[in-house]
Amino acid sequence: MPRRTARLSTALAATALASGALLATAPAASAIPPAGPGESVTITYYSDATRTVEVGWWSYGSCGEPFDYGTHTRYSKVVKIRCGTPDPL
Numbered sequence: 001m002p003r004r005t006a007r008l009s010t011a012l013a014a015t016a017l018a019s020g021a022l023l024a025t026a027p028a029a030s031a032i033p034p035a036g037p038g039e040s041v042t043i044t045y046y047s048d049a050t051r052t053v054e055v056g057w058w059s060y061g062s063c064g065e066p067f068d069y070g071t072h073t074r075y076s077k078v079v080k081i082r083c084g085t086p087d088p089l
Contacts, residue, residue: 035061038083046075 035041040061047053056070063083 033078033080035080038062040064040081040083042079042081044077044079045071045073046077047073049075051075051077 033041040059040063042057042059044054045056045058047055054070056068056072058068058072060066061083063081
């Protein structure tokens with residue numbers, strides 16, 4: 001009985017180690033970019049890798065009202081803009 005427990009513990013430790021290695025090598029591309037002072041970020045989400053059908057949007061920052069609409073997918077495009085002052089009339 002103790003030998004079986006030792007093998008199980010070794011297998012669990014190996015699995016945990018492998019899982020940790022996978023998490024440590026995950027790409028940072030999915031990080032949400034911060035909007036600095038006078039900036040806004042808009043993320044457009046698409047239905048698939050062709051990026052032709054928009055299915056959601058998320059915008060935050062200083063240039064207008066923040067919004068979050070539709071579906072978030074892994075297929076996206078991020079645009080950061082600087083807010084301008086309106087032209088005088």
